Amino acid sequence: MEYTVRHLLKEGDRVTGCVAYTRVDGDFHAFSAKSVILATGGITRCWSVCSGSWEYTGDGHALALWAGAELRDMEFVQFHPTGMVWPPSVRGILVTEGVRGEGGRLTNSEGDRFMFNYVPEMFAGDHAETIEESDQWVEEVVSGKLATVRRPPELLTRDVVAKAINSEVKAGRGSPHGGAFLDISHRGEEAILKKLPSMHHQFKELAGVDISKEPMEVGPTAHYVMGGVRVNAETQESNVPGLFACGEVASGLHGANRLGGNSLSDLITFGKRAGEHAAKRAEDLAQPGIEDTQVQSAIEIMLAPLNREGGENPGLIYDEMRDMMQAKVGIIRTKEEMTEAMADLLAFNKRQEACFPGSSRKYNSGWHQALDLKNMVDVSTAATLAALTREESRGGHTRDDFPGEIEAWGKILNIIYMEDGEIKIRQEDVEPMREDLSEAITEVKTMIAERAAEQAGGGN
């Protein structure tokens, strides 16, 4: 239990196992493996307001990068619009989209349903234009009927809602603790306890707010990284033979902006594929040997922080780095701030190389943090470099200095890779969609259009 992998073993090009430590004892373990599957989740701990737990430090992304695998789409980080904002102990913890799905209303300090003012051009006409229409949609949907009117603008994509809340707060119309109000109380206590029991419990216990009687305060929180290890869509194998990735650590499926619920279907589908193909590869291979020099050098790197004479507390570096990423590579990005962030990350890298968590290996939280700092610096650098390079705004990536999508960028991928210990970037063309898939999408789109036309025509 409680193993943390810090190094992937290699033989030539291929991956042959890994080296890990146990959190409780600080013992080292080397594993020989014919296939390795990364299933380590995301990187959102690199931002100070995030919905992830302590594990989301991008260790899988970094392990892949260090082992020679390519990352793509690292500039696309999704900020979920509704995280808790108060009290500070829970800042960032997720408030489920279900609250808005059940009819939750977003308002600013002046009581305005501000989302009506933030419908982007590409979604114009798709959403309700009046409060009455919104309410009717909610009423129909929650009673299990097919909606005959358009959905509330609160249900726009996550990036749109997150940016809208951000703008309202910046314009001085935020809630007392710097968010927006999300109100579901009109649905009544019985419905809320039945449909949103864990949200009711979460706010009551953590914030002392009864959501069946009063509004919640919510604001954007770093939630998901669309980018990750570049994998073959069929097999989930990276460009390093034997190294597979699935779930949030893999990339490609969600493009620039994941839709709510799609991560779960991603895990189920591509987790299965990764397992099957990793197993299939293993069938034909002999058990690889473990090369001692690689293991020893991995152990040496892990022990380095403990062997220093003294130095900064890694916890402080951890906090400051997350605050920096929040301020300079957050929801709205500029060239100026990100250039600063790149320089800051170099400085953080120097600091983490000299930090001192004490000398004990036994359940030493500071040592675990010291090791995580290295992957956090590297994945933060990857995300910042990709974001700095993409001079347009698209999905989860918004540039204040380059508003709007640029068609040419829509066909270009940013690929991050490591060469001689340095993180580098290059561009590649987006692979055209397979014919059978694009046909299937056209088919579905036609079907939806037909159904909409039918409903608009009276619905008999």
Add this chain to the structure above:
Amino acid sequence: MGLKGKTQDFNIMRGEGEDAKLESFSIELDEGMVVLDCVHRIQHEQQPDLAVRWNCKAGKCGSCSAEINGRPRLMCMTRMSDVVEETPEGQAIEIRPMKAFPHVKDLVTDVSWNYDVAQRIKPINGPETMDWEFNQMEADRVQQFRECIECFLCVNTCHVLRDHALFDDFAGPRNLVRLAQYEMHPLDTEDRIPEIKKEFGVEYCNITRCCTEVCPAGIQITDDAIIQLKERVVDRYYDPLQRIWRTITRQNVRY
């Protein structure tokens, strides 16, 4: 009363095994903190190697169980405003690891005994065909048992384990909840009553309800899980009329 700017003293268990002892720390508080925030602040600013197990910070993962001022609680769900209020003026807030489990270091304990017991429980054995149905009430009855986050505060509090250390003879409240969840499942066909009596020692529980009192998930451990299991054991072993009826109707059950 605001917390911001208030200097607060803590006595926190530090060290391993026999050498572990309470050490004093002092930090400045902020508004809206929970106990875990304070432990983290001490770790980030003063004691990098302070061991504390945590994860979700929302009372969902059950990792940060500890004894705060002697009361077993989740550190992430215990607000400082409440703890400051309950602590006499000028006194330090005391944070200790769970007492019933083997100590690893500082605030971390080894709770693997619970997982070992869980391994010995026969899993649900359901019908192979898909044509079953059951009443909503039957689903509702076991639903609360699924709220368990395995923080093991109940096990830590139970005097059968905490004071009498009957780890070999008693399954502990958490795993009795698991047994109840399986036994009361409307489609389960497995029989676990002999184990519940013998191996899992349900009769050691004398219904003091301490486990229920500390459960952060609000599960009615004693009334809805343990007493139900006790009743099933009574029906099987101690009710002569039921025994006669089973003999007459030739029901073959294990003892």
